[in-house]
Amino acid sequence: MNRLLPFIGFMLLVGLFGFGIWWNTRHDPNAIPTPLLNKPAPAFNLPKLYEPAQTVSKADLLGKPYLLNVFASWCIECGVEHPVLTAEGPSLGVALVGYNYKDAPADAKNWLARHGNPYGLLIADEPGQTAIDFGVYGAPESFLIDAKGVIRYKHIGPLTPDVVAKELKPAIAAMLKEAP
Amino acid sequence: MTRQLFRMLLAASLLLGGFAHAQAIEPMPFKDHAQELRFQHLTHQLRCPMCQNETLADSNAPIARDLRNQIFRMMQQGRSDEEIKQYLVARYSEFVLYDPPLKPGTWLLWFGPLLILCGGTGVVLAAIRRRNRGDGAAEAPTDNGDDW
Numbered sequence: 001m002n003r004l005l006p007f008i009g010f011m012l013l014v015g016l017f018g019f020g021i022w023w024n025t026r027h028d029p030n031a032i033p034t035p036l037l038n039k040p041a042p043a044f045n046l047p048k049l050y051e052p053a054q055t056v057s058k059a060d061l062l063g064k065p066y067l068l069n070v071f072a073s074w075c076i077e078c079g080v081e082h083p084v085l086t087a088e089g090p091s092l093g094v095a096l097v098g099y100n101y102k103d104a105p106a107d108a109k110n111w112l113a114r115h116g117n118p119y120g121l122l123i124a125d126e127p128g129q130t131a132i133d134f135g136v137y138g139a140p141e142s143f144l145i146d147a148k149g150v151i152r153y154k155h156i157g158p159l160t161p162d163v164v165a166k167e168l169k170p171a172i173a174a175m176l177k178e179a180p
Numbered sequence: 181m182t183r184q185l186f187r188m189l190l191a192a193s194l195l196l197g198g199f200a201h202a203q204a205i206e207p208m209p210f211k212d213h214a215q216e217l218r219f220q221h222l223t224h225q226l227r228c229p230m231c232q233n234e235t236l237a238d239s240n241a242p243i244a245r246d247l248r249n250q251i252f253r254m255m256q257q258g259r260s261d262e263e264i265k266q267y268l269v270a271r272y273s274e275f276v277l278y279d280p281p282l283k284p285g286t287w288l289l290w291f292g293p294l295l296i297l298c299g300g301t302g303v304v305l306a307a308i309r310r311r312n313r314g315d316g317a318a319e320a321p322t323d324n325g326d327d328w
Contacts, residue, residue, distance in 0.1 A: 128246050137272065
């Protein structure tokens with residue numbers, strides 16, 4: 001029995017490290033859990049990208065669920081996410097609101113002209129001040145906000161077909177089942 | 181001639197280098213030196229959410245710059261360090277604190293090392309006790325008189 005002891009210790013370590021590897025393949029070790037999940041989205045009042053004289057507030061968007069997608073023309077991963085949004089957007093069942101983050105309006109418009117515009121509504125946060133209230137620290141990030149203005153789901157990083165199928169769509173389904 | 185050109189180039193690069201450095205640090209209009217020290221102390225205790233191995237003070241990421249500006253604004257409004265930390269935790273979770281708060285979720289983090297220390301001490305004590313109990317005869321041949 002005593003002879004087996006080092007081997008058992010070794011196997012325990014193997015198990016621990018194996019668990020660490022398994023855990024990290026399923027979780028993004030850099031993702032910060034948002035404290036805002038299942039809490040009311042922060043209030044905002046931001047200009048529209050194409051009509052900067054008009055602003056859109058949180059209250060304006062109440063009543064219908066929407067997916068708030070934080071993007072920027074300088075963000076490389078957003079280019080990866082964009083075709084997925086374009087392809088999956090219409091079948092999501094919620095409105096797609098583009099949140100242009102820390103971007104020059106001209107750059108954002110050029111980028112959208114080049115890659116296509118999947119958004120029903122586009123708001124711009126050039127100084128990035130409101131984004132702090134959302135806990136945004138990089139783009140892309142996506143927030144699923146329900147009709148009452150509560151954040152139901154958040155994804156940091158690009159929405160991939162896998163994430164859309166396994167996380168976003170179930171979250172939308174659960175939300176719509178609760179309050180259609 | 182070449183030497184003069186070289187000098188001019190050197191001067192220009194030093195000047196430009198100086199500008200680039202100034203831009204990275206972005207001097208802020210602090211009220212006094214004490215406030216600047218307080219700002220430095222606070223931003224060194226907070227983690228940049230984007231590049232998680234850097235403090236807010238050290239990071240050049242755009243979000244770190246925005247958060248530094250926000251902290252500066254809140255200081256001008258007379259908010260305390262605790263209020264500023266609460267503000268950031270409410271948005272970016274406790275991840276931004278380098279010093280994790282003591283609560284049930286972090287008990288293992290705080291007391292885990294102590295637990296391991298106690299466990300290790302237990303193992304060592306058990307081994308010593310077993311050895312003293314008379315297994316000494318079996319262990320004796322290890323010491324064969326060679327002093328090296």
